[in-house]
Amino acid sequence: MVSDIWQFLALLQYELLLFAGVFFLMGAIDDFAVDLAWLWLKLTGRARTAKVDRSQLQSKTLDGRAAVFIPAWQEAEVISDTIRHLLGVWPQDTLRLYIGVYRNDPATLKAAMRAAQGDVRLRLVVHDRDGPSTKADCLNRLYEAMSDDERRSSSRFSYVLFHDAEDMVDPAGLGLLDWAISDGADFAQLPVEPLPQASRDWLGSHYCEEFAEAHGKAMVVRSAVGAALPAAGVGCAMARGALEKLAAESSEGVPFDPASLTEDYELGLAIAEQGGRCRFVRARGEDDRLIATRAFFPSKLSEIVRQKTRWVHGIALQGWDRTGWSGGAAETWMRARDRRGPLTALVLALGYFLLALTLIISVASAFGMTPPMVVSPLMFTLITANLCFFIWRIVWRFLFTARNYGVAEGIFAIVRLPMTNIIAIMAGRRAILAYWRTFFGRGIVWDKTAHSRHPAKPSLSHEQPVQRQIHVPAARYRRNRQAVPRQARR
CATH class of the missing domain: 3.90.550.10 (Spore Coat Polysaccharide Biosynthesis Protein SpsA; Chain A)
Incomplete structure (x- = not known):
């Protein structure tokens, strides 16, 4: 019975890893294309400020x-x-x-x-x-x-x-x-x-x-x-x-x-x-x-x-x-980028769940409760590609933030990344629920945030x-x- 549970968790881990890995890679390639386009514009002088x-x-x-x-x-x-x-x-x-x-x-x-x-x-x-x-x-x-x-x-x-x-x-x-x-x-x-x-x-x-x-x-x-x-x-x-x-x-x-x-x-x-x-x-x-x-x-x-x-x-x-x-x-490409927020929230949520599940399975494997996960060449390639794109994204985030705000803020931009992802998950969930409620006649109001400080x-x-x-x-x-x-x- 216990072995069946671990087998189910191992199968769930593999399927989630495949699903999240593919969609993370799709988003990474999308961002990478924008990066390359910006680099080309910069090299040709068309992105000059x-x-x-x-x-x-x-x-x-x-x-x-x-x-x-x-x-x-x-x-x-x-x-x-x-x-x-x-x-x-x-x-x-x-x-x-x-x-x-x-x-x-x-x-x-x-x-x-x-x-x-x-x-x-x-x-x-x-x-x-x-x-x-x-x-x-x-x-x-x-x-x-x-x-x-x-x-x-x-x-x-x-x-x-x-x-x-x-x-x-x-x-x-x-x-x-x-x-x-x-x-x-x-x-x-x-x-x-x-x-x-x-x-x-x-x-x-x-x-x-x-x-x-x-x-x-x-x-x-x-x-x-x-x-x-x-x-x-x-x-x-x-x-x-x-x-x-x-x-x-x-x-x-x-x-x-x-x-x-x-x-x-x-x-x-x-x-x-x-x-x-x-x-x-x-x-x-x-x-x-x-x-x-x-x-x-x-x-x-x-x-x-x-x-x-x-x-x-x-x-x-x-x-x-x-x-x-x-x-x-x-235009279709850019509108698709604008509208990927709910999907991004879902994939990020699965990613954090997968991280917790992997930690549990790793601890169980260390105590001999379940055999270690065997990573196929395809899965290894997928994980490696996502890791490389993640490092690439961190470098770009640091550089653009540091350019405007200084090196210290650029470092904080990296430190804040996990919390930024959690915010995206929470906002995506609330947005889907709010959108769902509009089908039942709920009116739209100005759901604005309060402001108490002015930089002037x-x-x-x-x-x-x-x-x-x-x-x-x-x-x-x-x-x-x-x-x-x-x-x-x-």
């Missing part, structure tokens, strides 16, 4: 009127800092900031009013319904307010920027996006750079390595192969005409579907399907610091899982229904790690600056 003059971009006269949309629900802790910082570092008088608040959220409204300080560029828009609805619904309300302002003033905005209530915008970001739109882009996206956090909040820093690779490599490759660029929802700009075209295609006359959990992701895809031109704009200042949108991401496990549940649910599951598989081979506050010690900058010699800066189109350096 431009060098720009920050001060010139910050004071650049805009080529048109710009509107900034920030939807806010229960953001009293950070909205004041966001408004003050944004209006302070973007001094252009042709800019208008629209803050969307809800009528049943007086704390956020009061905080936003406190930050106004008489700046006529700020427009507070109170939603005519109780919150939370969805972020897309709040954005639609801001779009309607902007359209009303255009009709009253008989003047149209040239483009719209999108940000979140906790963002710290880059002083050079507006000028760079203005150049991209005026240069013919219908949609432009800046990188997002999560800020490393204090040791007690080390879990929240795992976003650093994820975005370092996603916006330092994957988005670059995606743009190069001609696939649609998903919007990050922050640090992105959209031409007014393209936004109006999206609204015209909607039965409600608004550009965003209130039922969408990831309206930002769908935004870039929708522009590409219209035939619009999308650009991922990546540049560094003379201080070698990336021009990007920065923020403190969630650091509590429950909040991280909630946020990533929404991403997996909206992109991988809801996105399958909403955006389908239109486009050529490159100088008193925050969390900001200190970001201040470590790499000195770039002036001669090197002058050489690299030639890679930027002249219009961006005005």
